[in-house]
Amino acid sequence: MARPPRFDTNQLLDAAVRLAATAGPAAVTMSAVAAEVGAPSGSVYHRFPRRSTLLAEVWLRTVESFQRGYFEAIAARADAREAACAAARQVVAWSRAHPQEATVLLYGAEDFGRADWSQEHLRRADRDDRRVRAALASLAADLGAASPQATERVLLAVVDLPLSLVRRHLRTSDPLPAHAEDLAEECTAALLGSLPTEPASRPK
Template sequence: MARPPRYDETLLLDTAVQLAAASGPAAVTMSAIARSSGVPNGSIYHRFPQRVILLAELWLRTVERFQDGFLSALDGDPDPRRAGAAGARHVVAWSRSNPQEAAVLLHGPQSFGRDEWPMEFTQRADRGNQRAKAAVARLAARVGAATELGTDKVVLAVIELPLAVVRRYLRAGSPLPPHAEDLAERCALDLLA
């Protein structure tokens, strides 16, 4: 019978998040994780046989954690304007609560080797992206966005503007200002009017 792993995946991925947030995806190596976590290289390779698998799991765990709350916000209020505003607010609030993970997401999946991921990981990423696109499309339909301009306004309101609110602070390693959530929410409400 195989021996259960001594070190759990959460510790390894949490360490990888810290490394990526501090120094970018290139800093996430098996040896760097071993040094930072105190976990032997062999144990890391036992859980993640290749670096690309570790990078894929790091990206997917992070984006899925973000998407769960974002998608719930977009579908959570019967009033589509308030639902969109809640989605925009979630982008900022999640980034405030999870600054290292938010910094990871700013790099994008390509920086984490997406082109080299095994198929199961790309399919998982594609499913998540499809869920997010479908939620935004549902919101666009609910606010009556019947044109490309209308859909672009929804995307700007719930994705692009909230990201703009957090991006410069995350890149600078600075805390978000106290008004950041309110700003994202107000912008979304105005655009979705």
């Protein structure tokens, strides 16, 4: 009977996230990940045949983890304004629960070697990008954003604003304050205040 592997894929990716959060994507090497978990380098190469594969998986797993909660927060509210406020809260709440992963997302896919990713990883990244763009476009439409300026206001309210709050604390390694979720929601609601006062109800 084959002995189960001592180090699974998620353990290795968790170690890579720790390295990236502490010292940036450049610190994520095959040997560094192996040393982080106390594994032989062969354990890393067995699951990730090259460094570009490892970097792609670190980035994509982190993005997809964030997006799952973000989409769920939007979908859980029938009212579009409540959905927008929930989305802003989720950015902060997820970052509080996953500070290392949130620090990883302060970088971009290019910092994780996107130029060297496989076609499969590029397709996965493009799919994720399309999903978030579609979700935000749908939310903006539900909020009654009928002009480019109104759409920009929605994106500022549900993406840029909560991210800026998170980014400031992560970059200084300060814990997010207890009121951060409430502050993000209040600011989002204020920004959306000048949009139409009777947004369409969102389909369930």
